[in-house]
Amino acid sequence: MSSRFQSSLDIVTENDVRRARKHARTIAHRGGLGEREEVRLTTIVSELTRNILKYAGQGTCEFELQHIGGRILVRCTCRDQGPGIADVDAAMTDGYSTGATLGVGLPGVKRLADYFHIETGDQGTVVAIELDMHGNPHV
Amino acid sequence: MKVPILRHGGILLTSFQDDMTDRDALNLQADLLEMIKQTGDTAVLMDVTSLQMIDSYQANMISETGAMARLLGCEVVLSGVQPKVALTLVELGDVISGIRTVLNIGEGLTLLQDSISRPSEDETAEEDSVNENSEGKERASSDELILETSANEEVSNGP
Secondary structure, eight states: EEEEEEOOOOOOOSHHHHHHHHHHHHHHOOOOOOOOEEEEHHHHHHHHHIIIIIIIEEEEEEEEEEEEEEEEEEEEEEEESSOSSOOOHHHSSSTSSSSSSOHHHHHHHHHHEEEOOOOOOOOEEEEEEEEOOOOOOOO | OOOOOOTTEEEEEOOOOTTOOOOHHHHHHHHHHHHHHOOOEEEEEEEETTSOOOOOHHHHHHHHHHHHHHHTEEEEOOOOOOOOHHHHHHHOOSSSEEEEEEEHHHHHHHHHHHHGGGGGHHHHHHHHHTSSSSHHHOOOOOOHHHHHTTTTTOOOOOO
């Protein structure tokens, strides 16, 4: 049995970051994710949507939840039309930040996700992550 | 959303809420510093029991708030980090640093009450606290160990 659910949120204000976190939690419940995966997903979504606001001003956060047999797949894609990341390799390094923060955001997200992909240029930035569970989420 | 700061026996107690925005957190930071100034209280307990996740920005905010309160002369303790949050925080990166943490509010209050009452007590009281049972010792912080060592109690032998 397989099923699929998709949703999308506009990220324009700080309140949208909070909404995105809540929505991520809803997706986690709907998908039957374990407690730990739920926290991983909400943390990732919080980091990525916060980055949208901070570096691009606005963007979107899309969710896709799929059940394929016993497998649960959650995909989250954050897009913006901001100026892009000048040095992606540096941005993926712990401790690097252009924004006076800790600089663990993107590398941290990569560690939390099962799949991580980033594309960036002067047209904007797309970050896609996946959590891939095989129907037996460890709590 | 206005987050309240409670006073309990010389301890300022505040609780970070799960649905706080960043602005709420910044306001809480400012309110707490103002409250320290107004009351002259020297102990702060920041509770995060209700936080279902902590991202790097919030972690930084918590660490910063703690550092600021310490600069104003406060002993600061963080309580209530949920196990699932701790797991994720460590994966995210070592983002809450330089802050004393305990399991729950109760332990935090006990610890801070001890730290408030200690300076006014005499040496006998200090020795009493050293002779507490093992549970009490487990809770002792490195700060306390230094204080207790100065009360002629060898805690450990250096190399």
